[in-house]
Structure formats: structure tokens, C-alpha cells
Amino acid sequence: MARKQGSHSDITGPKVLDAALRLIAQHGYAAVSMRQIAAEVGVQAGALYNYTPDKQSLLFDLMRVHMEEVLSALADADLQGPALQRLEGFTRFHIRFHLPRPDAVFVSYMELRNLSEENFHAIEGLRREYETALAEILQAGVAEGVFVVDDTRVTTRALIAMLTGLSHWYREGGLLAMDEVEAMYWDLVRKSVSAIPE
């Protein structure tokens, strides 16, 4: 136990990102110091700079990896068929992907202000890609005549805000199972874009 020096690059690298994610989610990027992150990992502050050129890159990597994983997983979900089915697929995908990652969701949502301008634009582009996937489903549904949506871009943002808001209060092990909230949110989404009598 407790050897104080040596090579650990294969395990320390991921641990740095894990620690940074947890601490930043809890306290915020600007409030977390490199010394705190190092303590969480179990190294001295200077050692962190073997894994990141600076603190800003740490934040950017957390957000970039998260967004790339979302987009990659969404592509793997390979939503097909009529728009209603694709919308259900998107809704359930969003919840299943995001609920187990509350820290990453929180950081990606709350820390946009703390990205450098260049990094902000990169993340913004990835976010827009994700939004567009939903917007296209809504447009398809309108074209099919199964959705009644006034403005697909506005509705896209409204639905994503609703779905992402779930990640801000839901915690695994609470009163509600993931299946249950998934069903409830799908019900809300489905109805909100449906034709419905006044």
C-alpha cells in the first residue's frame, strides 16, 4: 500500500477526469481548484499536468466526451420508421442515456459560460447536432400529418428542456424506477405534439 511514487499513467488518466467531473458537478468549475482535484485522485497538483495542459482543457474534454458519447449512442440507436415511433425512440433514448450520468449532464449544461470562446463554439455545434435530430423527427411527423406542432425549433427546445430537467432531480435508488419516469415523460411528450380537441 501507499507507494508514493511510480508510474500509473494508465489508471491516473481516467481518474483525473472522473474526479474533475464529480467535483465540478458538485461545486462548479470556477469553485474547484486543481489542488482539490489532485487530492481526490490521490496525487499532488503538479502531477495533473501530465494529463492536461491546463484546467480549461479539463473542462472542455469532459463536455466534448459527453457530447460525442451522446451523439454516438444516438446514432447506434438507429431510429427508424414512422415519426411517432421515432419520437418515442428518441424520448426513451434520451432518458436512458442521461439518467445514469447526472454529473456529466449537469456539467455540460451549467458550465458553458466557463468555456473559452473557441471551446464554446465546438460544444455548441455538438449540441445543435443533437437538437437537430429531434427537430427532424418533429418535422417528419408534421409532414406525415401525425404531429400538430406550431414551430418545430421552439418545440424541440421545449421538449429537450423538459427531458433534461429530469436529470436535475431524478436520482437512482429513489422512489421512482427509471421505467416509470420514462413512461411518464413519454406520455407528456407524445401528448404535447399530438392533435387534440380544444
Add this chain to the structure above:
Amino acid sequence: MARKQGSHSDITGPKVLDAALRLIAQHGYAAVSMRQIAAEVGVQAGALYNYTPDKQSLLFDLMRVHMEEVLSALADADLQGPALQRLEGFTRFHIRFHLPRPDAVFVSYMELRNLSEENFHAIEGLRREYETALAEILQAGVAEGVFVVDDTRVTTRALIAMLTGLSHWYREGGLLAMDEVEAMYWDLVRKSVSAIPE
């Protein structure tokens, strides 16, 4: 012009809160220094401590005042009648109140982590009060048989997340008038809690 000393307590006080709100909304509480706030107001950093005992109190006051104004304005709206009408009133009230105050909404939403434990509980209580107002409308609608809602507490949070999300992208003077988005969001809210054929 440019007198460097003198008494200005009647105008400096509000200017401190205004400057703090604007800067914190833009950069985040932890990233904004008392020196920045002082510069925005046009005084030296030390002078701020005539108006606040410390930085934490500044944040707390911003959030407390915002929440008290929301609750007071909601009470003034005096929503009455059948649940559908009250829900429409709440939805339009929420949008009309929040859209002109994007900075206050942003700070009250994003900076909860930076409140001391005691201050957090105080703000949390005010937030819960606001949530409860919506939850009671939903319960009334279910009792009247006009709303179909699985879980009123979950639906409350979902709807507030959707409505508040609007404040995070809408800007006055943009392409959409407030009346238009208000109508769109009311449509989404109304449908999401309505009876609707599978």
C-alpha cells in the same frame, strides 16, 4: 464630473445588486470578483462592504429577492376558476414574469450550488412554494376530470423545466414576439395534461 468621493448611498446600493446580477449571470458567481463588481458600479472594492457584509450575502439577496418577487406577483395574479383556466393563467404568468428577467432566472437556477447550506435551504423553500402552486392546479384538474396526469409532482417539475428553459434561449428583440412563444408554450402545456386518444 468625476468627483471621486462623497455620499451616494441611495443610488449606489441598487447599482451594486444590478451589477452583481449582470456579472454573475454572465460569468458565474465563483468567477466574478468583488473588484469586477466594484468596477462596474464605479467604486473601489472596499466600498462594496458598505452595502453587503460579504459576497455570499450578495448572491443570497439576489436569489431571495427574485423568488419573493415571483411569489408576490403570482399571488397578485390571483388565479381563479376551473383548473384549465388556472393552468393557462399560471403558464402565461410564468412566461410574462420570467422572460423580461433572464439574468435573475439564470442566476437563481445556476447558482444554487454556491449558496451556503443555510441560504440554500431558504431558497429551496421558496422554490418549493412556487412548485406547489402549480401542483395544486394539476391536482384540481385531475379532481375535476379535465386533466389526465399520472403523477402531479413529476408533471409539475417537467412543466416548470420546460417553461423555465424558455428563458435560457429567448431574447427580447429576436425573431419571436413574447405573445407568440406564450401561445406556443401554452399549447404544449395544455396538450400535455389533456386526455388524448392513443
Add this chain to the structure above:
DNA sequence: GTCTATAGCGGGATAGAC
């Protein structure tokens, strides 16, 4: 009520030994 000056601390990042 505001100023200047500063105490006291903690921050990000780097240098060089091991």
C-alpha cells in the same frame, strides 16, 4: 461613504529532483 493600502490566503502553473 469612499478612498488607498494591505493583510492573509489560495489560486494556476512550472522547475528540477528522484
Add this chain to the structure above:
DNA sequence: GTCTATCCCGCTATAGAC
């Protein structure tokens, strides 16, 4: 690859002059 030590900077908050 990690350590210790440190540079240099900016932070909150306070003290005392005006």
C-alpha cells in the same frame, strides 16, 4: 510519472485617512 518547492498573481475582507 510523481514529488516538493515555488513563482506570481488575484482573491476577500479589513483598517484607517478624508
